[in-house]
Amino acid sequence: MTAAATSADARRTRPSPADGRERRRRPSGLVVGAVLTYALLVALAIVYVYPFLISVATSFKPDAEAAADPLALVPETFTTAAYSRLFLNSDFPLWFRNSVIVTVTVTLGRVFFNSLAGYALARLPFRGRGVVFAGLVAVMAVPSVVLLIPKFLVINTLGIYNSFAGLIIPLLADAAGIFIMKNFFESIPASVEEAARLDGAGTFRVFWSVVLPMATPALITIVILSFQGSWNELSHFIVASQSPGLYTLTKGVAQLSSGALSQGTQYPLKLGAAVIMTIPVAVLFFVFQRRIMNASAGAEKG
Template identity: 75%
Template sequence: MSTTTTAPGSSQAPPRPPDRPRDRADRSARRRTLGTAFVYAVLAVVALIYVYPFLITVATSFKSDAEAVASPLSLVPATWTTAAYERLFVRSDFPLWFQNSAIITVSVTIGRVLINSMAGYALARLQFRGRTVIFAGLVAVMAVPSVVLLIPKFLVVNQLGIYDSYAGMIVPLLADAAGIFIMKNFFESIPRSVEEAARIDGAGPFRTYWSVVLPMARPALMTLVILSFQGSWNELAHFIVASQDPELRTLTKGVAQLASGALSQGSQYPLKLAAAAIMTIPVVVVFLVFQRRIMNVTTGAVKE
């Protein structure tokens, strides 16, 4: 039997203790923290890239024309001035444009919510001949670029005698294929047993839709409100072919004319960007109000 001896003066490292579960958990937590911090840093940079042009828009609207040309990317005006806003509201038809856009947008939003939800419910639940063909046509319309439909829209509006009127600007926008598609898909996700219980209680198709199914479709309705408001508020092409009366000019048409130098010559950067900044306010307000109401209320409605 032989024994191993260690020479005097030589050193041998003690064996490394095994990692404890707590140490492994701490290292894993540190890695997750670093990974999360990195992701948030990247998202902050991306958000800044998207927000920076809007910040330039707001800052430039408070500059003078000369300063806007000399330092267009500065976020802090050297001299704050509200001359651009005063010129918009006092020396232009901007209030009239805002009024026309508000009337059209509110009317279109209400109409789209009602018509799209009713059409979506009919395609999702009601059994009638030609339903599949209608839905296929709906999908086909979604695939057609909107610019292709401008001339047919003009011809229809003109033949109906509603050219240069609020009706010609509102009626063609009261329904859209994308909104019907969204509502149809959401209604199909609602359990049929909810409607069967309503029918047992004596409710007809419209009563079932209005009193039972529609309140459960709140997430889709709020999404539709946001998309309809934003789409009709920023609409330009349809308004170009539907009217030419200056009294019916909307914000999009008016701001487009400002961008082409309608009020005077020169760059007019503060004037144009002040109009653009004001245009964004209603859309932001509507989004902040309704996005908080987007919540799933169908979970737990019926126990299958």
């Protein structure tokens, strides 16, 4: 091979300055994209978090300061007068107790009944199963406000109006929860259940001892959705009772917003009640967030 040929080959294999510039451009472009993405996420977080921070700050302001400067995040005069009025001069503790009773009962009921109905639709062969599932999907498509008058008529006819039974029983199962459980049960291999049946287990035993423990991710999802939905429910409670002794937090705070405890803006009082209402749902989410991720990872590994 001649020296000229060797020199030509070296020129072809040697990286050109343009190639080096292209390599330098790519990492810088990735950095710019990442910076823009994080900037957008921070902006969205501020949009969502800022109103909550205003609520917390305003709840510790006097009424006059809250009306004069409602957007300030640092109170000039720090006071807990709004919370004292809520707990000492209103029915807020009664509303909180009623909400806890209804929410805990509804959440437990939905976990049990939604999982039972979902398993039946996913695994048990019976006549009309397709029609039942189609009706379930149809109910999910109907706006809840359309069902308020029929719901009131049913509750009144059954004689459970103005009672805890009227607040709780109609919420013990929901179409969305049954739909979630059905889809999850269908993802579990049927061979697991067949092995349990060979050992002599009945249908309910297979469901309770074999299938249900494997549905932890779906159950946690049902717990969160049921707790949040029943804790924040308002329209059903309006048509199910009118007794002040059965007011939940949503009805009570709505009453506060209409000026139930005297005149004026009462921003600290209203926002203080709203802040307290958000605490149980936030705690529930943060407690179960890691368990949802771990359960999902375990299901993938299995």
